[in-house]
């Protein structure tokens with residue numbers, strides 16, 4: 001960490017969500033010197049609260065956003081190739097109930113377009129399934145009035161947190177200095193030029209002056225807050241909307257795209273790990289993105305709609321929920337669902353007369369690599385460097401099985417690390433040790449929620465939290481009082497997710 005202070009890097013990136021992590025990797029692979037700072041943990045923001053799909057998004061066809069869908073389909077192919085251990089093909093059903101002729105025609109065209117816009121894809125093409133075939137594939141569907149279903153393919157990233165971590169790991173392997181639990185509190189200014197940021201290392205309790213030839217704000221829904229000192233009084237750049245998901249016992253055999261009876265909105269029921277995800281909602285949000293949580297009304301809406309589609313599925317039981325805040329490019333006079341999901345790149349020299357700082361906002365996880373490439377292209381041009389991106393070809397570090405091998409070797413070297421930590425989950429102690437030693441896991445939440453899948457099990461690791469604190473404490477030098485504080489902090493972290501947990 002000391003090596004960060006007093007050095008000037010080419011690129012200082014503020015925000016360690018998928019966008020910041022993607023930029024750090026791209027820039028480091030091009031040979032730029034990079035520092036990445038994240039106020040909480042990598043992937044702790046919006047990035048760990050999505051539907052976890054890598055998709056073009058049928059919905060955007062309705063908005064005639066063909067370029068967005070085409071770009072996302074191209075990225076879907078790239079991610080299936082460079083991260084085959086994290087991104088998997090996912091077949092969907094789109095069931096139809098007594099549709100009008102107009103509606104049938106509209107969906108047929110939508111399905112054709114979805115295929116046409118991804119002509120070069122490796123995934124199978126759409127297919128119409130009749131009523132019997134649909135019910136055989138998904139017995140949980142309400143049979144009343146069912147006509148059949150479209151089957152089409154997209155992709156899923158079940159552990160999106162690991163997609164972020166692997167981008168950070170690769171950035172660090174290529175020389176990037178990375179720091180989590182470190183908040184950029186103010187900018188270093190030299191007249192009308194930003195020359196980096198003052199960052200509070202919250203673990204060490206010290207402030208660092210990090211100098212960057214160029215500073216990139218990749219703070220997602222926090223952008224209006226983080227950029228405020230440079231554009232006082234200016235109109236907000238973002239429109240924030242909240243979306244929540246329910247995690248329930250496995251409810252269906254297939255992934256489904258459904259239309260809510262109440263307002264005709266599209267939503268998903270998707271198998272995820274050993275559970276199901278139901279989501280999402282889309283409501284305007286005002287406040288600190290860190291405080292976003294599901295409300296009773298959010299939960300009722302999703303539960304009612306999911307029950308309508310699958311009358312006997314176990315939606316009474318909720319393991320936990322998560323809520324995320326979309327950072328959408330501000331557009332006036334449109335409803336939440338109609339705001340474009342396109343990203344935007346702001347050069348504050350042109351916009352606000354302040355040089356040395358760029359901001360990126362919006363976009364989907366699906367498009368993160370292309371967005372990172374666009375930002376790094378601009379940054380490289382501004383820095384007078386001409387290296388090209390290699391992220392469309394370079395595999396992510398875990399793709400060759402090296403992480404799995406490292407964990408297996410750890411477990412082989414010490415049998416106590418080979419045993420599962422939790423009675424409900426297969427995750428072993430060696431995973432936590434690896435996360436602490438090689439992946440910047442500094443809190444129990446970092447280890448359970450964003451390095452391993454232990455905290456994503458129904459019990460969220462609460463039954464083994466003492467053992468995890470003991471293990472991490474040995475590695476990080478925690479005494480009994482610190483262990484108790486870390487356990488309490490973890491319980492506070494998962495509390496908003498567990499407000500509606502029902503068995």
Ligand SMILES: Cc1cc2nc3c(=O)[nH]c(=O)nc-3n(C[C@H](O)[C@H](O)[C@H](O)COP(=O)(O)OP(=O)(O)OC[C@H]3O[C@@H](n4cnc5c(N)ncnc54)[C@H](O)[C@@H]3O)c2cc1C
Pocket residue numbers: 014015016017018019020037038039040041042043044045046047048049050051052053054055182183184185218219220221222226241242243244280281324325326361362363364365366367
């Ligand atoms: C409900 C919902 C469902 C979604 N589903 C999908 C989907 O299925 N597929 C898909 O492709 N996309 C989906 N998205 C979109 C996707 O999740 C986001 O576009 C993406 O995660 C944004 O990443 P980000 O890095 O910009 O933001 P974030 O992940 O929020 O990262 C920003 C980071 O900046 C940090 N930060 C803020 N201020 C500071 C500071 N001062 N100093 C240091 N760090 C700071 C924050 O802690 C945060 O970690 C969904 C979004 C939502 C809300």
